[in-house]
Amino acid sequence: MWQRIATGVLNLSRLPLKILLSAALMLGSMASAAEPAKATLERGEYLATVGNCAGCHSAPGGEAFAGGLRLSSDYGTFITPNITPDADTGIGAWSADDFYRAMHEGQRADGSPMYPACPYPNYSHVARDDIDAIHAYLQSVPAVEQDQPDHDLGFPYRYRSLLTVWQALYFEPADTEANEQKSKDWNRGRYLVEGLGHCDACHRARGRFGAMNDAADAPGAQIHGWYAPPLTDPSQAGLQHLSIADAAAFLQSGKREHAAMLGPMADVVFESLQYLREDDARAMATYLTALPEQSVDSPLRLIRMSEDGRQTAMSEGREIYADQCAGCHGDDGQGGNGAPALAGNRAVTMDYPLNAANMIREGGFAAATADNPRPHGMPPFYDLDSRELAAVLSYIRGSWGNDAAPVTATNLRR
Secondary structure, rough: OOOHHHHHHHHHOOHHHHHHHHHHHHHHHHHHHHHHHHHHHHHHHHHHHHHHHHHHHEOOOOOOOOEEEEEEEEEEEEEOOOOOOOOOOOOOOOOHHHHHHHHOOOOOOOOOEEOOOOOOHHHOOOOHHHHHHHHHHOOOOOOOOOOOOOEOOOOOOOHHHHHHHHHHHOOOOOOOOOOOOOOHHHHHHHHHHHHHHHHHHOOOOOOOOOOOOOOOOOOOOOOOEEOOOOOOOOOOOOOOOOOOOHHHHHHHHHHOOOOEEEOOOHHHHOOOOOHHOOOHHHHHHHHHHOOOOOOOOOOOOOOOOOOOHHHHHHHHHHHHHHHHHHHOOOOOOEEEEEEEOOOOOOOOOOOOOOHHHHHHHOOOOOOOOOOEEEOEEEOOOOOHHHHHHHHHHHHEEEEOOOOOOOOOHHOOOO
């Protein structure tokens, strides 16, 4: 064997230098071609994470990207599709052009229109090379053979052919032109927030036929039984009163001093936002903190309560709070030891009390992130009936400087 190797080396040494150089250049070009392919897959994985593709296209306990997540809506239940590279049940047969048309034009590979439950109106902001990178990454993940049942939608939403009319009326692919009057960070932030991040897909209400409400004072939307408040109102979800550094840290960690993101937003932080690069977190924060401030009315009109009724609710709520809440949140509502402050907490004082009620009813955890590796949990208080829940919530909303309206059991019906 060693003789054959030595003979081969001797023969190579006799080749003309020009041929040897050509062979070396060819090998070098092959290696450099492989490197961009790896870089493209890594970029596609990062962009798919920013877009939280797995969050919608993975069912609880299921394989990543295999679909099957059930999304309830006013129109019925959508069931997310399999986007693994399985040729029969996934998107393995989709070309890069097919995938681009889906993301940019809302059209499936077979030419049929897509429901806007997939936020392609947002994804149409995304540049072609980024979409191609995501497609390349999805084609590299393990293929899963898993077909999905049809969406369970009411009349007339079950007729996919009507989406052609919907798209003609309400959808136009967005442009990706930069605003020359704004900074590089602002433009990158807008690109991420309005595009892959598809933030307004949750934080902005939709009209009767599913079109986005573009009014400046549009309320948020309900997602999985929680309210996604508008990002334009700093008294609800807006970040306008934070510094760019604090806003970026809040996006990545899901927490601030005495405050944390819970409910579906905790999932977004866990699955997506915590993996933002520092420059992209800063860019998103730059854009979000610069959004024009707008006071937005609650989509729920609270039932007015008499003064006697309010006093009765406050008295009952005070007793419940002292017995079940003060141990963590403090007698003065200032929190501590991982428990958020309730005094001055906008999640508590927001006009729409749904999220605060859910936190008491269902409990939950903030996202586990690098800056918050062991988040403190809020236990559920299933033993409170609707009247007791309304009473303790009224007490919290009206104490320690909080000046939000009391709520009734009727207000908290779901």
